Amino acid sequence: MKTFATMLAGLMLFALNAQAQSQFMFDPNQFSRPSSVPEAPPPQERPPAIPRPPVKPKPERPPPESRPPAPPRLPPVNTPADAITEADTRKQPCTSCSPMEKNLRDLQAVVKGQLRIGDLSSWKRSRGLVQLPTRGERGNIGPCGSFHYNPDRDKKSGEVVDNYTNPLTACAFMSLLQDWKKRCPDSQKGCRVAWGDISHKTAQRFNGHSSHKDGTCIDLRPMRNGSFDNAPLNYPNSDRATTAAFIKMAKAKGASPVLYNDPKAGGQYWDGHSNHMHICFKANKKTKDVCANYKYDASVCGPN
Numbered sequence: 001m002k003t004f005a006t007m008l009a010g011l012m013l014f015a016l017n018a019q020a021q022s023q024f025m026f027d028p029n030q031f032s033r034p035s036s037v038p039e040a041p042p043p044q045e046r047p048p049a050i051p052r053p054p055v056k057p058k059p060e061r062p063p064p065e066s067r068p069p070a071p072p073r074l075p076p077v078n079t080p081a082d083a084i085t086e087a088d089t090r091k092q093p094c095t096s097c098s099p100m101e102k103n104l105r106d107l108q109a110v111v112k113g114q115l116r117i118g119d120l121s122s123w124k125r126s127r128g129l130v131q132l133p134t135r136g137e138r139g140n141i142g143p144c145g146s147f148h149y150n151p152d153r154d155k156k157s158g159e160v161v162d163n164y165t166n167p168l169t170a171c172a173f174m175s176l177l178q179d180w181k182k183r184c185p186d187s188q189k190g191c192r193v194a195w196g197d198i199s200h201k202t203a204q205r206f207n208g209h210s211s212h213k214d215g216t217c218i219d220l221r222p223m224r225n226g227s228f229d230n231a232p233l234n235y236p237n238s239d240r241a242t243t244a245a246f247i248k249m250a251k252a253k254g255a256s257p258v259l260y261n262d263p264k265a266g267g268q269y270w271d272g273h274s275n276h277m278h279i280c281f282k283a284n285k286k287t288k289d290v291c292a293n294y295k296y297d298a299s300v301c302g303p304n
Contacts, residue, residue: 099303100133100143104174104296110167111291117167126201129164129215132173139163140230144177144301145186146193149221149230152200161201166215169198171291172281173218176253178294178301180246190239192228193246194221196276217280222265234275235262247277254286255279 103122107130109115117128124131135141139151139160152162165173177193184191199215211217222238223246235243240262247258247266259278260267267277281287 100301101296101298103133104171104294107167107171108291108294111171111288126164127199127215128166129199129201130167130170131160131201132163132165132170132198134160134163142177142193142195143174144181146177146195147228147230149194149196152197154201159201162197162199164199164201164215165218166281168283168287168291169216169218169281171294172253172255172287174296175290175294176250176255178297179253180249181300182297183249184242184245186228189227190223190225190242194228194230195219196221211278216282217278220277220279221275222260222262222277232275235260235265235267238262238265240265243277247279250279252286253281253290254284254288255281256284 106115106120106122110117110120117125117130120130133143134148134151139153140148142148142163148160148163151160153159154161180191180193186192196219197212198218199212212219221233222235223242224233224237225239243262244265247255247260250258251266257268257278257280258266259270259273260276261269261274263269267273270278
């Protein structure tokens, strides 16, 4: 009896398990796709593409015959300075100035405050300074036949860039050059004035200078015994008497200080100034009077 009951219970348990499994059995048809599938909407029309701008054609390179000529090759720096004589300076076309008498009147108007330097059209200008005019292939010929030694030039344009000066300084210095030439003409040995750095067109500091920022100071070589030569000269080998006369005339026109390591010639000792003078024409009563009374003499300094 117990065995039959046990068998009956097992059969009932089996039937219940079979029924439960049938409820969770996977029916593949229940996920089948319906017979009628809705059609996909038509694709939207794309907007027309934005047209690209036309490509600009590259400019054609001019033929060789229409290109500007290459700048002339410059002679070596240390060529003899007497290659251009006093007479030749009057034949050299002035490349950075117009007739000097008008230029001088404009410069004096700036010094007097009658004309703004920005309105000065007869002089090249930069940083509130004016360019002291030079001539020649290397820019070696300065005002009144003076000699500009070792000029700094722009690497691209070849323009001289170390001859920019304060307007009052330019006026006083040119007056000094003219009066000195009357007293000691270039034809007389040891008289020709040789000047170097003043101020740079764009840079306040250049060539190691710390005192050539505002265009008021000029480096000059002492006068030499014998014929003129483009070469450095220490004061023991200079013409002391002629150099002293030049310094005296510069001081009479308001030059101060005059740094030069030869006190017997009237210089003030300063390290590094044994082979050149450092002469400054700053704003004072003397320099202003000199500029106001300066009249350009073409018979001494040439037409330009």
